[in-house]
Amino acid sequence: MLYMSQDETQTKTDRQKQIIAEARRNRELREKTYRERALKLFPHVCGKCGREFSGKKLKELTVHHRDHDHNNNNPDGSNWELLCIYCHDNEHSRYEDSATYSEVTPGGEQASSGSFKPFADLEALLKNKK
Ligand SMILES: [Zn+2]
Ligand SMILES: [Zn+2]
Numbered sequence: 001m002l003y004m005s006q007d008e009t010q011t012k013t014d015r016q017k018q019i020i021a022e023a024r025r026n027r028e029l030r031e032k033t034y035r036e037r038a039l040k041l042f043p044h045v046c047g048k049c050g051r052e053f054s055g056k057k058l059k060e061l062t063v064h065h066r067d068h069d070h071n072n073n074n075p076d077g078s079n080w081e082l083l084c085i086y087c088h089d090n091e092h093s094r095y096e097d098s099a100t101y102s103e104v105t106p107g108g109e110q111a112s113s114g115s116f117k118p119f120a121d122l123e124a125l126l127k128n129k130k
Helices: 002-041 055-060 085-093 118-129
Strands: 061-065 080-084
Touching: 002 061, 002 080, 055 061, 061 085, 080 085
Parallel strands: none
Antiparallel strands: 061 080
16 A cells, blocks of 8 residues: 555654754753853864854854763863864764764664664754755
């Protein structure tokens, strides 16, 4: 039955969308708190290319976790580095994505398929938005 399998696919897609939306919310919440702290601790300069960010541009300055563990948010900022989105991208592309982005998988929402990487898509989406 062709229609049945289409329905099934539809449901799965909706579920995935839900998971992605949830994961995104979680990450945004988490990022907001440590990003604000990092921005208070450090000068608003990219640690790699040295560009300065202020005002609206500050959005392009992101917090990189030196050990790639986004749960390691030492209050003294020793695990943080401010990087612009471009340098941040470079930094991560030097690592295999499975290890790098494991931290963005929200707890309890593990996808059963190992190939499902919600944030691989998300990063692409964010890039396209600009
Ligand atoms: Zn940079
Ligand atoms: Zn990073």
